[in-house]
Amino acid sequence: MNPLIIAAGWLALGLITSALLRRRTSRLVAIVPLAGATLTFFSARSAVAVVPLGGLSAITGLDRAGQGLLIAAALSMVLVILLQPSIDPSIGRSIGVVGAAATIAMASTSPLLTGLVLIAAVATLALRWIAQSPGRVTLAAGRVAGTGTAAILAASPLLPLSGFTTGDRPVVVGALLATGVAALLAVYPLGGWAAGIIRTLRPVEIAPWLILLVPVVLIIAERIPGGVLGAGSPVFEHVLLVIGLGSAVWGGIWAVRGPESTRYGRVFMADIALCVAAVEGARVSPAVTGALVILLTHLTLAPILLRAGDASLLWPRRVAWALLSGVPPSPSFWGRLLLLEALAAGNIGSTIAAVVAMGAIFIAAVMACATRGRPTNAPAWRERLADVAAWLLVAVGIAVGLAPQSLTGFVFGH
Amino acid sequence: MGASAALLSATGVLATLVAIMVDGRRAVAIAVVFLAAGLAPTAATFGGAPGVAVLGGCAIAAVLLAWFGWLGGRVLPWLSGLDPMIPAFAPADRLFGPRSTRAFGAAAAIPIASWVSFNVPVGQIAAVQGFLFPIAYAWVCGVVRLLVARTVEDLAVGVAMIAIATATAWLLRSGTDSFGGAVFACIAAPLAALLAGWLNGRSSRRPLPLLEAEA
Numbered sequence: 001m002n003p004l005i006i007a008a009g010w011l012a013l014g015l016i017t018s019a020l021l022r023r024r025t026s027r028l029v030a031i032v033p034l035a036g037a038t039l040t041f042f043s044a045r046s047a048v049a050v051v052p053l054g055g056l057s058a059i060t061g062l063d064r065a066g067q068g069l070l071i072a073a074a075l076s077m078v079l080v081i082l083l084q085p086s087i088d089p090s091i092g093r094s095i096g097v098v099g100a101a102a103t104i105a106m107a108s109t110s111p112l113l114t115g116l117v118l119i120a121a122v123a124t125l126a127l128r129w130i131a132q133s134p135g136r137v138t139l140a141a142g143r144v145a146g147t148g149t150a151a152i153l154a155a156s157p158l159l160p161l162s163g164f165t166t167g168d169r170p171v172v173v174g175a176l177l178a179t180g181v182a183a184l185l186a187v188y189p190l191g192g193w194a195a196g197i198i199r200t201l202r203p204v205e206i207a208p209w210l211i212l213l214v215p216v217v218l219i220i221a222e223r224i225p226g227g228v229l230g231a232g233s234p235v236f237e238h239v240l241l242v243i244g245l246g247s248a249v250w251g252g253i254w255a256v257r258g259p260e261s262t263r264y265g266r267v268f269m270a271d272i273a274l275c276v277a278a279v280e281g282a283r284v285s286p287a288v289t290g291a292l293v294i295l296l297t298h299l300t301l302a303p304i305l306l307r308a309g310d311a312s313l314l315w316p317r318r319v320a321w322a323l324l325s326g327v328p329p330s331p332s333f334w335g336r337l338l339l340l341e342a343l344a345a346g347n348i349g350s351t352i353a354a355v356v357a358m359g360a361i362f363i364a365a366v367m368a369c370a371t372r373g374r375p376t377n378a379p380a381w382r383e384r385l386a387d388v389a390a391w392l393l394v395a396v397g398i399a400v401g402l403a404p405q406s407l408t409g410f411v412f413g414h
Numbered sequence: 415m416g417a418s419a420a421l422l423s424a425t426g427v428l429a430t431l432v433a434i435m436v437d438g439r440r441a442v443a444i445a446v447v448f449l450a451a452g453l454a455p456t457a458a459t460f461g462g463a464p465g466v467a468v469l470g471g472c473a474i475a476a477v478l479l480a481w482f483g484w485l486g487g488r489v490l491p492w493l494s495g496l497d498p499m500i501p502a503f504a505p506a507d508r509l510f511g512p513r514s515t516r517a518f519g520a521a522a523a524i525p526i527a528s529w530v531s532f533n534v535p536v537g538q539i540a541a542v543q544g545f546l547f548p549i550a551y552a553w554v555c556g557v558v559r560l561l562v563a564r565t566v567e568d569l570a571v572g573v574a575m576i577a578i579a580t581a582t583a584w585l586l587r588s589g590t591d592s593f594g595g596a597v598f599a600c601i602a603a604p605l606a607a608l609l610a611g612w613l614n615g616r617s618s619r620r621p622l623p624l625l626e627a628e629a
Contacts, residue, residue, distance in 0.1 A: 056591035056598065112584070112595055119573065119602055123609070130566060131496045142569045146560050150576045153599065154553055157536060157583035168533040 003059050003107035006039040007100035014096010021089035029092040030081040033212075036099045037074035043067055043107075050107055051223045052114040054160050059107045064413030066106040069219055072299050072411050073212050074099065079303035079393065080207045083313075083386050087204065090128075097124040098208040102216045114220070115153035118184065118213075122149050125209055129197055132205060137196030144193045148183020151176040165230025174232025178239040181221040185214055187240070187273050188247040195254070198265030203306040206265065211302055214272060215295050222279040222288060237280045241346075244277025245353040252360025256367065263368050264305040267324065267361055268298055271332075274339055274357055281350060282342035290338025292408040293400070297324065297331040300397045304390045312383040316390035318369045323397040325365035326358055331400035419544055422459065425452045426548020433575050434516050434555045439499060439614050442570045442607040446476035449552060449575060453582045456548055461585035461596065468581060468596045475604035476574070480611035487615020497617035498566035498610050512564055519558030527551035536586045545586065553579035566613060570606040577602035 013032045021028055044061035062070065077095065081087060101121035105114045126142035155176040158169055179190070186194030197206055221240070225233045251270030255263050275291035301320045307313060323330040336358050343350040400407050408414075429452020433445035450473035457465035527550035535543045556575030563569045577599055584595035 055589070056595045112580075112598055116598065116602060123569075123573070126569070127496065127566065127609075134496075134500075139563065139569075142566075143561050143563050146569060146573065147557055150553075150557055150560065150573075153576060153580045154583075156599070157580065157587045157595070158534070164535065167535075169535055172530070172534050 001039060001042045002044055003062055003103050006036065006043055007103045009039045010036045010096050010099035010103060012096070014092045014094070014099070017092035018090045018096070021092065023089065026087040026089040027082060029087055029089055029095065030078045032092050032095050033074040033077035033081070033099060036103070037071045037078070040067055040070045040074065040103065046107070049223055050109055052105070052108055052111045052220060053224065053228065054109040054111075056110050056112060059104065059113075062103075062107045065219060066216075068411040068413055069215055069295070070103060070106060072296065073102070073215055076211050076299040076302055077207065079389060080204060080211065080306055083303045083307050083389060084204050085308065091204065091208075094124050094128050094208050095212070097121060098212045102212045105220065106216050110156070111152060111159050112156035115149055115156055115180075118152060118180075118217075119146070119149040121213055122146055122184070125213075129201060129205065133200050135200065137193070137200050140193035141197055144183050144190050145186075148180045148190065151183070152180035155180070161228050161230050161232070165228065167231065170230040170232035171235050172232075174229060174235035175239070177224055177229075177232070178236045181217060181224075181240065181276070182243055184217045185221070185272055185276060186269055187243050187276060188250055189243065191247055191251075191269060191273075194269060195262075195266070198262045198269075199259075203264075203308065207302070207306055210265070210268060210306075211299065215299070218272060218275060218279075218291065218295065221276060222291065225280065241277050241281030241350065244273045244275075244280065245350060245357070247273035248277060248357035249353055249360070252357040252364065255364035256360050260368070260371050261308075263364055264302075267364055268302075270357055270361055271298065274336070274354060277350070277354070278339040278342045282346045286338040287342030289405065289408060290335045290342065292412050293331055293335035293338065293404045296400055296408055296411060297335060297397065300331075300393055300400060304393055313386060313390050314372070316387065316394050319394045320390075320397065321365045321368040323394070323401065324361075325369075326362050329401045331397060331404055334401065334404040419547070422456045422545065423547045423551075425455050427551055428452060430548070430552045430555045430575070431520060433552070433571065434520050434559050435513060436571070437513070437567075439567075440480065441567055442574050442610045443477045443480040445571045446574050446578065446603050446607060447473045449578045453548060453552065453578060456545065457582050457585050457596075460542070460545070460588065461593065464593055465582075465585040465596065468585070468593070468600055469578065472578065472581065472600040472603050476607040479604045479608035483608040483611025483613075484615040484618075487612040488618060489615075496566060496613055498570065498613040499617070501564040512562060512568075515562045516558060519562065520555055523551055523554035523558060526554050536583060537588050542586055542588075546583070549579050549582045549586065552582075567610055570610040574603040574606040577606070 013035050017029050017032055046061035046063045049063050098121045101117040104117045108114050122145040129138040129141055155173045158173050161170050183190040225237055248270045251266050255266035258266055271294050275294055278287040279291050304316055304320045324332050326332050326336050340354050343354045429448045432448040436444045450469040454466050454469050457469050527547050530550040531547035536546055552575055556572050560572030581596040581599035584592050584599055
């Protein structure tokens with residue numbers, strides 16, 4: 001199946017569910033990502049890795065890693081919706097648009113098309129966030145993430161760089177792409193908007209960005225220097241290495257210092273910043289595998305940790321935090337170990353910064369394990385179902401920790 | 415006779431200045447029309463008649479879609495919501511307002527665009543250098559408009575400016591895919607106008623509780 005048809009499926013179902021569903025049936029919004037995952041399973045396969053550094057070209061298919069990532073992200077989104085105490089059905093529109101954009105971005109070799117679909121995703125999310133909570137913080141999502149997508153668009157007429165691999169053109173392209181990636185992944189100094197929305201909005205509102213968009217942008221960013229970027233490669237890699245490490249340390253510190261409600265978002269941002277720094281700064285195999293293990297861990301545990309801190313999922317949440325702490329044999333331990341191994345091959349400064357960030361994330365996870373939940377008024381059967389689903393997710397998390405490379409190979413194909 | 419780079423730059427800069435300063439409910443459509451007109455000489459030089467047609471079509475589509483969006487927002491009884499003209503936050507009292515900030519940004523964009531124009535060659539077949547100034551200026555001003563945005567309307571104007579600048583850059587690059595790329599890049603501008611018009615239409619039919627109570 002062509003990725004354009006999959007994207008159309010996401011979009012159509014998102015618009016239909018947001019228009020038709022009412023509060024009583026709002027959980028049926030989960031149909032949108034479930035259908036997206038099913039359609040993606042039958043998608044046409046591209047034999048080569050898709051990198052958006054070419055000219056304008058047709059979309060032929062998703063590569064194996066892209067297909068696995070989109071299915072895992074969509075299933076994670078389904079569970080986020082099912083585990084939430086309450087859902088606003090209009091979120092189906094945002095999920096549909098972001099899912100469609102993620103599918104096309106993952107399948108496109110054209111930076112223009114990638115930039116346009118990312119603009120659509122960011123605009124949809126920013127409008128929803130501004131409508132939910134008008135303020136400087138939500139407007140900043142439109143400002144900064146919009147600027148990031150604008151940078152990717154600006155790079156599009158200058159690509160591909162065949163014949164222009166030296167001089168100022170590849171450097172400008174590298175800088176524009178680094179700006180785009182940093183803004184969309186919310187890496188500091190372009191990450192304040194994400195910290196703000198994590199503090200301001202309900203966790204389910206940020207889930208489409210966190211689960212559907214961030215993994216896709218991370219995978220694209222990992223592939224960019226492998227394309228023909230010429231003299232722009234060092235700029236792209238070094239900028240993302242430095243700001244990624246700085247962002248990871250800053251995110252880790254704020255995960256410890258900040259309020260309990262923002263802790264998971266901060267840890268997620270710190271982990272993604274570490275992944276960006278490692279895959280760009282140390283382009284060796286352990287970094288990519290480590291980033292994939294970290295992604296898989298977050299996609300597995302996010303449905304539990306994105307739920308508000310009520311008492312019903314207290315123990316699954318504690319085990320999920322333990323799996324995220326970095327203590328062996330948790331999956332995050334293997335992921336961070338591989339990232340550290342890759343960074344240690346670079347220089348001592350990167351290693352120290354990464355160790356500080358990982359230490360802060362560990363402390364934040366231990367603090368999160370110790371927090372108590374608030375009592376809820378939800379029906380007992382629903383809480384029981386949520387409990388079962390959460391424990392199943394925890395079991396998957398443990399399995400990822402016991403066989404990290406096999407499971408990332410199963411999901412991403414390498 | 416070759417095109418005068420100075421003349422091309424002058425029309426582009428004047429149009430960009432209008433686009434970055436314009437405010438109000440029709441700001442997106444006005445910005446798109448002025449920018450398309452200002453960058454049309456550049457598009458004509460490198461893309462010929464099809465290039466002008468792309469920008470002209472984009473401007474017409476933006477005006478029509480803004481109007482259709484406004485009409486749709488007024489007529490269709492869906493959710494009432496966001497007013498794109500109301501600032502998302504109240505800034506502290508200060509000497510310079512949002513327009514002054516934009517004017518400062520437009521001034522700061524000149525050296526950036528100038529550097530890009532003279533140092534970054536565009537084009538897949540034959541590299542063009544020195545003609546990128548109006549496009550780079552419009553793009554940087556679009557980013558300035560995005561970064562200092564206070565309303566959803568500001569965001570929409572910024573996106574439209576960036577889309578038109580990118581479309582013109584695609585025309586400059588020449589090659590087999592330049593026309594298609596320009597058309598694709600332009601799409602965001604009419605869509606931004608449609609969205610702004612839709613939000614304006616919805617907010618303009620919202621009943622005013624105070625007036626209703628008095629009636």
